[in-house]
Amino acid sequence: MKVAVYRKEHFNAAHRLNNPDWDEATNQRVFGKCNNPHFHGHNYELIIKIVGEVDPATGYVMDLKVLGDLTKQHVLNKFDHKNLNEDTEEFKNLNPSAENIAIVIYDLLRDKIDPKFYMQVRLYETERNFVEYPV
């Protein structure tokens, strides 16, 4: 019997949306306020979903403390209180939109989690804007 379990984490980061192939006016038009050259920031809420069979020995799908520790080690340590554009390898050449951040987080965690589990990332950029990957 499959059950979904979730771990919530959060990190605070600065970013800006900018496409270096476009001129300033195009970036302004497409990304609006999010293009501010001095950056802005968010409290990101991250939810990792794991789906799998309940282990009869523990009653767990997966130990959520372990999931929390993996997320802290591989995601939060890189992104918390950082400037995503300037301080991280992952977004040196990738626009740090919520979509791209979710994909990057998935890729950072996927091979740390047993492949028998389905995994999905949900990332809230604000209370009203959130993305999921994969779908």
Added chain:
Amino acid sequence: MVYITRVEHFNAAHKLFNPSWSREKNEEVFGKCANENWHGHNFELYVTLKGEPNPDTGFVFDVKRLSVLVNEHVIEKLDHKNLNIDVDFMKGKICSSENLVIGIWNELVPHLPKGVQLHCLKLYETPRIFVEYYGN
């Protein structure tokens, strides 16, 4: 007396940094918040007015008008901005939530119509960290 609150929000970058200290001292005191290249938050601002309900409208103050005033005089200056660099009223100040809430109070009060009493500003930096200011 009734207290009425309007909630607004803005997203901004900042860092905590005292320019008269060394980088090491800043990191020692402010930790991750001193990150040179900024970090950011979704700030929530609770603006509370106090007064007697107007007998004609039943309102202490029209909260839609309050929202317009707060957006025009506060949120537009802060939203999607870098608090340390882009905000005139934070120039020369450490961009803590404490200093920011005082700055917001001072920006807002001159634009409130006569007789409207600002009671409290509550500013959430994260869902678990907030400050309150009552104007004194």
